[in-house]
Amino acid sequence: MKEQHLKLARVLISKEELRAIVERLATEIRRDYQGRTPLLVGVLKGSFIFLADLVRCLNMPLEIEFVRLASYGAGTTSSGRVRVIQGISGDIRHRDILLVEDIVDTGLTISHLMQTLHRKGAASIRLCALLDKPSQRKVDIKVDYLGSLIPDEFVVGYGLDYAEQYRYLPAIYALGKED
Numbered sequence: 402m403k404e405q406h407l408k409l410a411r412v413l414i415s416k417e418e419l420r421a422i423v424e425r426l427a428t429e430i431r432r433d434y435q436g437r438t439p440l441l442v443g444v445l446k447g448s449f450i451f452l453a454d455l456v457r458c459l460n461m462p463l464e465i466e467f468v469r470l471a472s473y474g475a476g477t478t479s480s481g482r483v484r485v486i487q488g489i490s491g492d493i494r495h496r497d498i499l500l501v502e503d504i505v506d507t508g509l510t511i512s513h514l515m516q517t518l519h520r521k522g523a524a525s526i527r528l529c530a531l532l533d534k535p536s537q538r539k540v541d542i543k544v545d546y547l548g549s550l551i552p553d554e555f556v557v558g559y560g561l562d563y564a565e566q567y568r569y570l571p572a573i574y575a576l577g578k579e580d
């Protein structure tokens with residue numbers, strides 16, 4: 402695929418479907434963390450819209466931190482190298498961590514982060530991912546709270562970008578070739 406000739410192909414997950422997904426995930430998470438105050442860790446930048454919608458839907462005691470990792474650069478395939486732009490700050494020992502990701506693709510980003518959080522002494526680590534593209538997986542990752550499986554297509558919108566474009570779109574779109 403020539404990356405300079407990409408356009409929005411079609412809606413993969415609509416605004417209404419995203420809302421229903423977030424509500425379902427929030428119900429599952431609220432049930433499982435009853436009586437606890439999890440620390441939600443959003444993986445920037447892609448997760449910012451999903452996390453914001455999720456916490457408003459959760460409406461339960463929780464704390465929020467962010468990390469910023471990047472593996473894609475400006476292309477549509479993972480570079481295979483995870484760059485830590487901003488790591489976790491503060492003491493996470495004995496905390497119940499819920500990682501919030503927009504998408505798990507090769508799994509390298511989240512696997513890297515999970516190893517770091519284990520080393521820092523988290524009591525538990527679970528993963529909530531809006532999208533899962535299992536066809537590209539390179540490491541075994543268990544998604545505890547999954548929004549939707551998606552096919553092997555490059556997707557944008559609802560926080561996800563292509564070369565920093567399209568994050569603002571309210572739905573998830575697949576990118577296709579220009580005619």
Ligand code: PRP
Binds near residue numbers: 447448502506
């Ligand atoms: C994307 C996405 C995930 C990661 C998933 O981030 O937000 O964090 O890639 O891919 P992987 O499973 O193959 O590691 P990206 O590197 O594009 O940075 P961004 O979130 O700032 O756009």
